[in-house]
Amino acid sequence: MVKRLDYGFRGFQVPPTARRPRSTRRRGHSKKSPEDGQACAFELLASLAGKLLQESESSASSNAIEGNHHHAFSHSVVEKERQDEVRPLMAKVVHNGSCAESIFTTEMESQKSSQKCLEHAETDCVLECVSVNNSCNSECWEKIEAHVNSKSIRWENKFVHNSNRLVEIPEDVKESCDANIKSGFRREPEASNSGFKESTLDNKFSLKDPVELCINSPALADSNSDVRSPFCGELFPKASLSRHGNNNRLGFRDDDEKFLQCNGVRTKSKAFSRPPRRIACRRIRQMLTSKHWKVVPNLKDYGHSRTDEGVKPLYRKRKSCYSFERSRHSTLFKRRKFFRRSIVITSDGGLSSDSVSNSPNKGMDVDNSNSSAKLHVSKDSHVKFSIKSFRIPQLYIEVPRTATVGSLKRTVNEALMAMLGGGVHVGVLLQGKKVRDDKRTLRQTGISCEENLNKLGFLLEPSSLQASPAVCVGEPSRFKTSQPTRSPEALVLDSGITDALQDSSLLTNTGNLVESNHDSTSFSTDIIADKTTTDARALVTVPTSSTEPLAVVPAGQKTRPSEFVQRRIRRPFSVSEVDALVEAVEELGTGRWRDVKFRAFENADHRTYVDLKDKWKTLVHTAKIGPQQRRGEPVPQELLDRVLAAHAYWSNHQAKQHGNVPKLEP
DNA sequence: ATTAGGG
DNA sequence: CCCTAAT
Incomplete structure (x- = not known):
């Protein structure tokens, strides 16, 4: 039968003239304002x-x-x-x-809990056990240590390297430890010859696949950062969580980087953004991007070695998030991409309008420990700060046990990047309390007092605005109602973490400082390096010299970081997505990708209309080639047939507009 | 900002 | 997926 061209391939009511003028059309971005009522x-x-x-x-x-x-x-x-x-x-x-x-x-804070710690302490599983027992406090730790020492436990079998603690679990405790492997990760120069040999975890762990790693965790209120918090859509494979609970686990990822279908939930943490914070964030950015400053990346520390073939940065913010002053700040964007990975720490000159002077490499006293931030007040009435380290909390990662240490590192890095993706907000802690009033002077705040020498802390918090770009992926709009989730999201970090971290430090260097602003699950800011103060939740260790990696220096003219833009993570279309795409194209045709986007992928911020167009292109190609030549998740032949049909139809339709004769519908 | 195509 | 040219 002959179809009325005006109504689309499938006769849907899509009058060609329905297209609104661009000016009145909705913006390509599906993002909604933070204020919009939709509950988060x-x-x-x-x-x-x-x-x-x-x-x-x-x-x-x-x-x-x-x-x-x-x-x-x-x-x-x-x-x-x-x-x-x-x-x-x-x-x-x-x-x-x-x-x-x-x-x-x-967990129950019962004696048995401690008992368990001790029990495991007899093995090489101490760290893991601590992880298992969230309640393992310092007291517990002391016992463990004492126990370990008294037993002269052998540590040779442990796969340990400084802060990178990947522990080998003895056969007899594998079961009990299961997925609760506590690990420490430390950001370090890729080039550093740490001697940390890449090794397959396969033989190190006898865990149910996959292995989940919980890296630090201040408060539950968050996402993988960071994984930042709550999640949506399908949960992790039950098998992995059923038996042995982890710490607060909010994120996950599967090896195939499939996406987590998050019905109707925006990834963006709009709901978490708060005006003040936003402003502060902006301020920081301005400062960073100001002509007076430049971030000099320590390439070695970049974390993306060229030698590592599979490095795929996945957060890379981009236009896909249509919103955001895209064109106007394209340049700035690139810079941000760079900043995203830079945890700027110190420099000489002014760090803030208060003309605080930071001087890192001045050989300041960085004595002992816990406090990674120190300050000195010199006679010239300047306060010098030395920030030793930052800690990144709450990263939840899941990797198959066959993953290599290298991939694990990458994953952590990605999660980290994703978490910091939106930029960071710098907070100042004094006596464990946040100094919120930006107007006050250091003197007024007491930051310039010698007495507070070791009571100062800095913290980096994710910018709630665009933090963690790649976390929850939206479902095609047509699937707004629950739809079985097939694949978990690739990156676990989630903007949700943002919320959790909102008031807790994302990165902190406070040694003896304690974040007292967060009620629930206040996390200890103890530096893990000090075992006696190790907090089960603080899984990430960022011992000493963390300032080395990056540095801010007075604007020079060299560094051109903008070249570090990364390629977006690959996200294969799922069958359901293909289905949505096909249907939309059948109705709208092949020249209206923007509309297709709105129609079927409005909630999938990671799918741009260009992506859809490209996908269609490949779909057409796929449909034409033999089934054996196809790769990836197989697309039902039925869908491919429709692709072909729609493609043919719309091709003719287009041709017809140019004077050709329309064709019959299949 | 979109669209169309090549890479 | 990216990049560009052309709208």
Whole structure:
């Protein structure tokens, strides 16, 4: 039968004239303003999470955890493990069509908990055990240490390297430790010959695949950063979490970088942004991008060695997030991309309008320890700061046990980058408290007092605005209602973390400082290097010299970091996405990608209309070649047939507009 | 900002 | 996926 061309391939009501003038059309970006009413699942989840955690913690002492958390969730599962063991709590929150899920692990702070630590201390699994037992406090640690020492436990089998602690788990404790491997990661120059040999974890762990690593975690309220917090869509493979709960685990990723289908949930942490913070963030950026400053990357520390073939930065912010002063700040963007990876620490000159003077390499006293920030007040009334290190909290990663250490590093790096992707906000801590008033002078704040020498701390927090770009992926709009999720998101970090971290430090160097602003799960800022103060949650160790990596120097004319733009992470289209695309094209034709985008991928910020166009191109190609030649997730032949049909139809349609004769519809 | 195509 | 030219 002959189709009326005006109605599209499938006769849908899509009058050609329906196209609004560009000026009135919606912007290509699907992002909504932070103010728009749509509730943010993340936020919701975050609050619930906090509540949950509090509850569990408070009830833990009375051994009455069970059954206390059901009410608050549409779906809640409390999987009880062996008495006294970790109890994973799975919470799923559904709100306005969006859902977010997260898994929380609570533990009983019972003696047995400590007992367990000790028990494991007899093996080479101390670290892991600590991870298992969130409640393992310093006291517990001391016991462990004492125990370890008294037992003269052998550590040779441990796969340890400085802060990179990948521990080999003895056969007899593999089971109990399972996925709770505590590891320390340290950002270090790629070139550093740390002697940390790349090795396959395969033989090191006997864990259920995949291995999940929880890197530090201030408060539950977050995402992988960072993984930053709550998640949406499908959860991790049950198998991986069912038995052995992890620490607060909010993110995940699968090896194929498939995406997590996050129904209707915006990845962007719009809900987390707060005006003040935003302003501060902007301020920082301005400062960084100001003509007076330039960031000089320490290439060695870049983390992306050319020799590593598979390095695929995945956060790379881009236009896909249509929003954001794209054209106008394209240049700035590139810079940001660069900054994103730079944790600027010190420099000489002024760091703030208060004309604070930072001087890192001045051989300042960096004595002992915990406090990574020190200051000296010189006679010239200038205060010099030396920031020793920063710590990145809360990164949740999941990798197959067959992953190599190298890939693990990359993953961590990616997560890190994603977390910092949106830029950072610098906070100042004094006596563990945030100094919020930017107007006050150092003197007024007491920062210039010698007494506060070791009580100063700096923290970097993710900019909630565009933090973690690649976390939750939206589903094609047509799938707004729940649709079974097939593949977990590639990167686990999630803007959600942003929220969690909102008030907790993302990066902190406070030694004896304690973030006292965050209620729930306040995390210890103890420097892990000091075992006696190790906090189970602080899995990331960023010992000493962390300032080396990057430095800010007075603007020069050399460095041209903008060349470090990375390629976006590859995200194969899922069948459902292809289906959505095909349907949209059938209706709209092949020359209206922008419309297709809105029609079927409005929520998938990572799919640009160009992506869709490209995908269609490849789909047409795929449909033409033999099934054996196709690669990747197989696309149902039925869909390919439709692709071909639609392609033919619209080709003719277009041709017809040029005077050719329309064709019959298949 | 979009579209169309080559790389 | 990226990049560009042309709209």
